[in-house]
Amino acid sequence: MNTVRLSKSCVGQEEKDAVCRVIDAGYLGMGKDVQLFEEEIADYLGTELEVICVNTGTAALHLALLCLDIGSGDEVLVPSITYVASFQAIAATGAKPIACDVTADRVFIDLEDAAKRLTKRTKAIMPVHYASDSQSMDAVYAFAAIHGLRVVEDAAHAFGCVRHGARVGTVGDVICFSFDGIKNITSGEGGAVITGDIELARRIKDARLLGVEKDTDKRYQGQRSWSLDVKHQGYRYHMSNLMAAIGSEQLKKVNKFSEHRKACVTRYRAGLAGVKGLAFLDLNYADIVSHIFVVRITDGRRDRLMERLRSKKIECGIHYMPNHLLDYFKTPYSLPTAEMLGCELLSLPLHADLSFADQDRVIAEVLKLLAS
Ligand SMILES: Cc1ncc(COP(=O)(O)O)c(C=O)c1O
Known part of the structure; x- marks a missing residue:
């Protein structure tokens, strides 16, 4: 029996050919392919905003915060249930991630709890589009406007999703995507910052290339900055042509990938509907391309179910352990909903290559245990 993968890089001959083309061209670093990928992302999203890969x-998250001049002594509100990357990106600037509770139905930042954690030092809020959902963003932007905060959307899960009829990434302050190996599209590793703030975009473009001023323009013309100046801290964070070439091929497949992910989610929701001890998140599934399919196991048997699935060669996961319980990010306060969800959340296999036959195996095993 084959192993049913939880997630997977879904790449084929097209990506292999694209990589070979870049290798044959003799320059793997950052150049025209990155510029092209950025333009293609903007076209796909239908955005006039700046796209910086x-x-x-x-x-992407680190540079967004850094170039907003967030650093030591500042605080950033962030939901406790997210990948540790959100917390580390904040901490990397010298600022303090302030863990907030989440809503039980959508695992989204709980603004009532966030309001309690505001101080004079709070500079930004980083909502996370957990399991690709961002339907509560209007409330986040209203909250940010009242309290004078910048908004950095962690949209790592949300490439290809729609909010109020427009693609995520077309509206907002600063939006960050991830293109790591298992995301809705991949460029091997990779990410993008999107913003309409022209000055911020300029800072980010320099900061991804060690702070070298206007190095992006030079590289896109196939040149280098021999005479240069640096005014801010920068990092070696640029995307390579090799990565961009993979990303461009993935973008051609995004509609096919999205349809398949959506079809799998529809099948899970039909196959597991009404099962005692299992609850779906209250997401607007019509608008989202699910990066992960998460359910809550509410009868205390989540870990047993995980063991059983693994014994049947079905991978599953936990997205995520609450970050405020980790040693490095431990809080003196508790976050009851995040702590409850930390014991209930279960991610079932979902990727663009998942076969319906394999998915039926997953559904059957979940039903067997929860019915017993
Ligand atoms: C919610 C969230 N934020 C941030 C990231 C970081 O993205 P990357 O892995 O591309 O650094 C991820 C990636 O898994 C994520 O899931």
Whole structure:
């Protein structure tokens, strides 16, 4: 029996050919392919905003905060249930991630709890589009406007999703995507920052190339900056042509990938509907391309179910352990909903190559255990 993968890089001959083309062209670093990928992303999203590609989603978050001049002594509100990348990106600037509780139905930042954690030092809020959902963003932007905060959307899960009829990434302050190996599209590793703030975009473009001023323009013309100046801290965070070439091929397949992910989610929701001890998140599935399919196991048997699935060669996961319980990010306060969800959340296999036959195996095993 084959192993049913939880997630997977779905790449084929097209990506292999694209990589070979870049290798044959003799320059793997950052150049025209990155510029092209950025333009293609903007076209796909239908956005006039600036798209800046970097080498990971974590780098996208880090640079967004850094170039907003967030640093030591500042605080950033962030939901406790997220990938540790959100917390580390904040901490990397010298600022303090302030863990907030999440809503039980959508695992989204709980603004009532966030309001309690505001201080004079709070500079930004980083909502996370958990399991690709961002339907509550209007409330986040209203909250940010009242409290004078910048908004950095961690949209790592949300490439290809729609909010109020427009693609995520077309509206907002700063939006960060991840293109790591298992995301809705991949460039091997990779990420992008999107913003309409022209000055911020300029800072980020320099900061991804060690702070070298206007190095992006030079590289896109196939040149180098021999005479240069640096005014801010920068990092080696740029995307390479090799990565961009993979990303461009993935973008051609995004509609096919999205349809398949959506079809799998529809099948899970039909196959597991009404099962005692299992609850779906209250997401607007019509608008989202699910990066992960998460259910809550509410009868205390989540870990037993995980063991059983693994014994049947079915991978599953936990997205995520609450970050405020980790040693490095431990809080003196508790976050009851995040802590409850930390014991309930279960991710079932989902990727663009998942076969319906394999998915039926997953559904059957979940039903067997929860019915017993
Ligand atoms: C919610 C969230 N934020 C940030 C990231 C970081 O992205 P990357 O892995 O590309 O650095 C991820 C990636 O898994 C993520 O899931």
